[in-house]
Amino acid sequence: MKRIFIIALALGLLVSCKKGENDPGLSFRSRDKKIVGEWTVESFENYNLNQNGNSKTEIKQTYSGLTITTTNTTGSQTNTAVGTTSYKGNLTINKDGTAVYTEVSTFTNSSTTRTFNGTWMWGNSKKNKSELFLNFASFNSQLILAQSFRIDELRNKKIVLKENFTNIVSSTTTSTETNNYTLTLVQ
Numbered sequence: 001m002k003r004i005f006i007i008a009l010a011l012g013l014l015v016s017c018k019k020g021e022n023d024p025g026l027s028f029r030s031r032d033k034k035i036v037g038e039w040t041v042e043s044f045e046n047y048n049l050n051q052n053g054n055s056k057t058e059i060k061q062t063y064s065g066l067t068i069t070t071t072n073t074t075g076s077q078t079n080t081a082v083g084t085t086s087y088k089g090n091l092t093i094n095k096d097g098t099a100v101y102t103e104v105s106t107f108t109n110s111s112t113t114r115t116f117n118g119t120w121m122w123g124n125s126k127k128n129k130s131e132l133f134l135n136f137a138s139f140n141s142q143l144i145l146a147q148s149f150r151i152d153e154l155r156n157k158k159i160v161l162k163e164n165f166t167n168i169v170s171s172t173t174t175s176t177e178t179n180n181y182t183l184t185l186v187q
Contacts, residue, residue, distance in 0.1 A: 031129040035132070040088070040089070040090050041091070041183055042064075042184045043063055047059075049176045051174050051176075056074075058074075067087075069082045087104070098117070120133065123149070132148070147163065149162065159182070162179065163179045
């Protein structure tokens with residue numbers, strides 16, 4: 001009887017180690033150790049819905065590999081553009097709480113590289129560690145980000161980040177955005 005109790009207790013502890021919805025059931029590395037490293041953006045999906053009274057506009061952007069595809073729907077009209085801009089994003093998360101985001105975008109024959117220095121920390125409690133807060137600020141280079149992401153999945157070589165938010169602009173106008181990012185470990 002005692003042996004069954006110990007086995008049940010051990011299984012319960014293993015299941016409770018899972019923080020993100022799609023995290024592995026068992027991991028021998030802490031979340032602190034798994035999050036630190038150089039990550040590359042493998043894919044992202046951005047969905048934006050703007051509603052103004054009866055009028056609505058939907059914008060969906062997807063990125064996989066190197067190309068960004070944008071679909072814009074207003075009423076019954078849909079326009080899809082496969083971007084000729086290639087994009088590559090790298091996020092380095094350091095143990096000391098600093099972070100660096102580098103993006104390279106290429107349009108036709110011109111390439112632009114931008115690097116943003118910032119900080120990171122766990123967005124909720126140090127114990128739960130199911131949110132990642134990134135803070136990058138830059139004015140002239142355009143990227144200003146101070147945002148919290150829900151960690152849907154954190155593995156040794158993969159992170160899936162999600163964010164959802166709604167902006168109420170007026171009593172008849174709202175903007176809802178959903179973003180999903182998949183990052184893979186470079187080193």
